[in-house]
Amino acid sequence: MNTIINTINNRISLRKYRDQDIADKDLDTIIHSAMRAPTAGNMMLYTILVIKDQHTKEQLVKSCDHQPFIAKAPVVLVFLADHQRWYDYYTYCQVKDYCRDNGIDYEEPCEADLLLAASDALIAAQNAVIAAESLNIGSCYIGDIMENYEFHRDLFHLPQWTFPVAMLTLGYYPEDMPRTPRERYAKDYIVFNETYKRLSDEALRDMFAKNDNKISPTNHYHANNFGQFMYGRKTGAEFSKEMRRSVKEALKNWK
């Protein structure tokens, strides 16, 4: 197994960091690696915000579902899907006039543009994750950055055609950190040849059997099985409801 595969296999989502700032040269390498990621039409439809300010990190603890470890990460990176830069450039280049003179519809960014820019941002973010791992810097994605859109918009001064789609906490792995990558579901249920295979009840039961066996009869969510447990804990939880509201609000900018 080569170094890269090994690094990918040993990565964990790190929520506890060595008490040490990230060296400038390491952070530069991580950012540079993110910027080397593939990007649609070489347009770089994303922006990276580098957050070190302690007060801002403490705000993010609250706005991202109350996760105190965020404030203990020496660096937080926020990845914005970003069409603002290009549309500002289009304005500067008088693209509306160009469109009128050439019989082209001038269209403002809409949902597809958000998805394409979000793709660019996430692909760049994952390059940052892998680059960080190679420097013994661990990371954790905070999906909750998609919640509380209005708050994050004001906190980061975000213009209309940007959206914070991913956030990474970064910090060196503590000494002697045990690394136990979490088990994944089996490939049979995730990877299909040629066409989609909708899972039968039997397949679903088998896929989740191990998890189902671990559900305590006195669990916090009053769930009778793993599906109910995950709905109570994740999909139906307050943070998920907030994410649905927040994204609906943000999408109003992209129509």
Added chain:
Amino acid sequence: MNTIINTINNRISLRKYRDQDIADKDLDTIIHSAMRAPTAGNMMLYTILVIKDQHTKEQLVKSCDHQPFIAKAPVVLVFLADHQRWYDYYTYCQVKDYCRDNGIDYEEPCEADLLLAASDALIAAQNAVIAAESLNIGSCYIGDIMENYEFHRDLFHLPQWTFPVAMLTLGYYPEDMPRTPRERYAKDYIVFNETYKRLSDEALRDMFAKNDNKISPTNHYHANNFGQFMYGRKTGAEFSKEMRRSVKEALKNWK
């Protein structure tokens, strides 16, 4: 510079492949690496379709903006944002009854769920890209998979709560392939400390100056500058219009 950073720096979007099937063990390693990617709540909200069928690849040439090299890639991977599996499991687990009995709203997947699943899918895709590079297998993202939603839905038998958000072509690098990674815009315009910085006209001019200088007065798009050129070639082109239509259509499933 370590091996991983080196690999990230030398990656190019590869559109020409050695005439050689991908070894099963290499493909397994790529898929396994994708599945080791971080995933929200360990839910793996994605599905990977492995496409080797020549007829399907030829269909994708047409549906993805007429790019013949797609059919020459020995393997194509389609990454679906996928909530179908979990919602099928929730049905199997009688989650609706659980919600009613516990005063929880039962909500079907909506826009935020699509974005979260798309994030999972893209993060996994980029792990696949990096793993492939480490095996001398090049790749190219085909964003056009977000076009022609209805066609791809039928081609891959996609149920309601899945969406094809990314596609990768894969193949070994040809022998003696020169690798010239494309230049990126400067960090000053892409990475900001703490808060967003909207670029001034001067900054926009400087950011794109090199590209602007390369625009031929007789260019195909009748553009007077780089902004007009890119709007004509990318943002305002037919494939972009189709992507906007397609994503709007697909989003009807997620409301």
